Amino acid sequence: MPMKRLLIVLPLAFLAIFFFYPLASITARGLAPAGVIDLSAFGKIIGSEFYRETLWFTFWQAAVSTGLTLLAAFPAAYVMARYTFRGKSLISALTLVPFVMPTVIVAAGFMALIGPRGWINAALKTLLNVDYAPLDIQNTIWIILLAHVFYNFAVALRLISSFWANLDPQVTQAARVLGANRWRAFREVTLPLLRPAIFAAALLVFIFDFTSFGVILILGGPQFDTIETAIYRKTLINFDLPTATALALVQLACTFALIVIYTRLQNRAGVPLDLRPRQITQQRPATQRAKALLLSVTIALLSLLLLPLGALFVRSFVVNNTLSFDNYLNLATNPRGSVLFVPPLTALGNSLLFAGITTLIALIVGTVAAYVAAGKGRLSRWSEPIWALPLGASAVTLGFGFLIGFPALRSAWIMIPLAHSLVAFPFVVRTITPALRSIRSNLREAAAVMGADPSRVWREVDLPILGRALLIGGAFAFAVSLGEFGATAMLARAEMPTLPYAIFRYLSQPGSLNYGQAMAMSTVLMLVVAISLVAIDRFRIGEIGEF
Secondary structure (H helix, E strand, C coil): CHHHHHHCHHHHHHHHHHHHHHHHHHHHHHHCCCCCCCCHHHHHHHHCHHHHHHHHHHHHHHHHHHHHHHHHHHHHHHHHHHECCCCHHHHHHHHCHHHHCCHHHHHHHHHHHHCCCCHHHHHHHHHHCCCCCCCCCCCCHHHHHHHHHHHHHHHHHHHHHHHHCCECHHHHHHHHHCCCCHHHHHHHHHHHHHHHHHHHHHHHHHHHHHCCCHHHHHHHCCCCCCHHHHHHHHHHCCCCHHHHHHHHHHHHHHHHHHHHHHHHHHHHHCCCCCECCHHHHCECCCCHHHHHHHHHHHHHHHHHHHHHHHHHHHHCCEECCEECCHHHHHHHCCCCCCCCCCCHHHHHHHHHHHHHHHHHHHHHHHHHHHHHHCCCCHHHHHHHHHHCHHHHCCHHHHHHHHHHHCHHHCCCCCHHHHHHHHHHHHHHHHHHHHHHHCCCHHHHHHHHHCCCCHHHHHHHHHHHHHHHHHHHHHHHHHHHHHHCCHHHHHHCECCECCHHHHHHHHHCCCCHHHHHHHHHHHHHHHHHHHHHHHHHHHCCCCCCCCC
């Protein structure tokens, strides 16, 4: 117990300094901007029709996006949970591609597919012989909802299918024997058993959609405002810090309440019901109906996941309707002589540097936190929800908190990897904790009896078992840092941008040259992040890990 209490000091100190203190600074700025408690900013939010509509739209779009994501993921979750087939591991890896992709790339991919200059509109222009975009859904709610489904599909799929795969199919078969048809057996037997996992997936997807930033800002345009984008605009454009702070506190209250509910539902989902190994619950599709279901779901799944990214890749090689490498060759040029120009290779170097530092910090702090969470007793039980708290705070709010809490470091580059580490920390903990729980205590006891000191026990017992989980956690942290945009948009220095921030700059400027360079940079970043994804799947230990 003393060792566990000693271990908990590091992650608690990390969260206290870089999470709770910035949030406390936001609270102090919002409630007492002049040293005296002032709630007028909250009154401004409540009394303004604009902010009421912003709050309503934030909840509304998140709820609709969550419902559509669950509907899209449910058939795929059934197939992945109940069938084994050739190429399943590859498809499983591909489903994670959108989730680890930067929101800037997701936005760029949809612009390349269904934007005014995208594949679909180019084909429709030729087919209908018109010179305008027949299907222009850019800057509409439809492209926001579609991008959210694309981005969070893997979250719903993995949480539901992982739980479903271990449910005993004989329970449903018994209901069928007793006279229930297929739909009634699903509704009255399978669905109640799946409910904790479904609710947990819905809440997590809702949190991600609720705090969505890049998709709203790039695809939605200025006519759509969520709490997240309103915080960004009020801070960096209007310099209205009291209102931005009040909005951040409203958002934090909502997301923290959701994350507490999510953690409790995850604990319920982890309660043994009558679970069976997947070798028993999964089988090859034998009937024509099962094969048709597998084929249709696979085609729909791959179309949803790969078409936007494939369109992005191909569009990066198109210049004036011809295949060309000019977009890549132009990456090092600055035709307008902008003083803010930074070569993309320099921006990529910044991203790789920040990602490397983020990975180191997140692995050190996350591994220690995972040891505390994997133990037994009250300390472990109450520590796990604390480690999940950064999931409930938006990246923009974290970046805003850093600006308020550490004014002397506002121009310091180290702020970016520290913010990225907070975002990546929960993923590292949730990847390593299951691997730690899989280590049998008698292995450590046997090593200790044979004379090994604690450091040697960790080196020769724990580390060989944890090796793959550490690689997966590190790859997640690396990928998260490479693609992080919300906190970076608040903290990035003009002369030291990350690649996602540089892409956002190009997409925000008019002209085909800027658009082509944005597509090329997005493709480069997509390939770099994909390497991290391959590492995650290559070293995964069976089905260990929530993501």
